[in-house]
Amino acid sequence: xxxxxxxxGGLVKPGxxxxxxxxxxxFTFSYYAMNxxxxxxxxxxxxxxxxxxxxxxxxxxxxxxxxxxxxxxxAKNSLYLQMxxxxxxxxxxxxxxxQRDYGDPFxxxxxxxxxxxxx
Amino acid sequence: xxxxxxxPSVSVSPGQxxxxxxxxxxxxxKYAYWYQQRPGQSPVLVIYQNSKRPSGIPERFSGSNSGNxxxxxxxxxxxxxxxxYYCQAWDGSTGVFGGGTKLTVL
Numbered sequence: 747x748x749x750x751x752x753x754x755g756g757l758v759k760p761g762x763x764x765x766x767x768x769x770x771x772x773f774t775f776s777y778y779a780m781n782x783x784x785x786x787x788x789x790x791x792x793x794x795x796x797x798x799x800x801x802x803x804x805x806x807x808x809x810x811x812x813x814x815x816x817x818x819x820x821a822k823n824s825l826y827l828q829m830x831x832x833x834x835x836x837x838x839x840x841x842x843x844x845q846r847d848y849g850d851p852f853x854x855x856x857x858x859x860x861x862x863x864x865x
Numbered sequence: 866x867x868x869x870x871x872x873p874s875v876s877v878s879p880g881q882x883x884x885x886x887x888x889x890x891x892x893x894x895k896y897a898y899w900y901q902q903r904p905g906q907s908p909v910l911v912i913y914q915n916s917k918r919p920s921g922i923p924e925r926f927s928g929s930n931s932g933n934x935x936x937x938x939x940x941x942x943x944x945x946x947x948x949x950y951y952c953q954a955w956d957g958s959t960g961v962f963g964g965g966t967k968l969t970v971l
Contacts, residue, residue: 774868781960783908783960789964790949790951790963790964790965791900791902791908791951791953791962791965792962793953793959793961793962794959796960803958805958805959806941807960808866814866820884828895832911848958849896849955850913851896851898851910851913851953852898852900852908852910852953853910853913855907855908855909856907857907858907
């Protein structure tokens, strides 16, 4: 069974940092591109970032570029999102999502982890 | 930046057909994907490559994409189909979601 389990969310002050993790199992992690997608409370889905299978290619939404860094460890079957200079508008549930290849859809999602940016 | 537009809400009676549109510039030149999100749950892929259904998705879900509009159609809508639905496409290497449509079955 494919599983993606996010962790690392919590309450952080504006300007602070947080590192999210996504532990995966049930599939060959190194074969899949991975993504972070977020959802602000009561709002729609927003793609945040993606990373290729070997970390050669990384992409970011304009709203987070320069502040967030996506990474992965294929030996640990894990995906990460380092979030710096956090703002109130970054408050959201953050999902990790699997993607078979460039241009493919998100075919499996985690349960999400809530990040709240507030003083 | 590329944008996808969906109606905020659609209502349908049980057993009837629901259609949810997603519009974007030359969307028909891209693949459209559709996700279902029930309250308190993570999104689930229900249509990929415009019209294909992943394993486990009921046959009543179908999709099409042409011109500037992609459409998700649910035939014989059931109460369990009440959820938020999001279209999604790729604009180069950037993922883009529509704003979502709340489907009410009443």
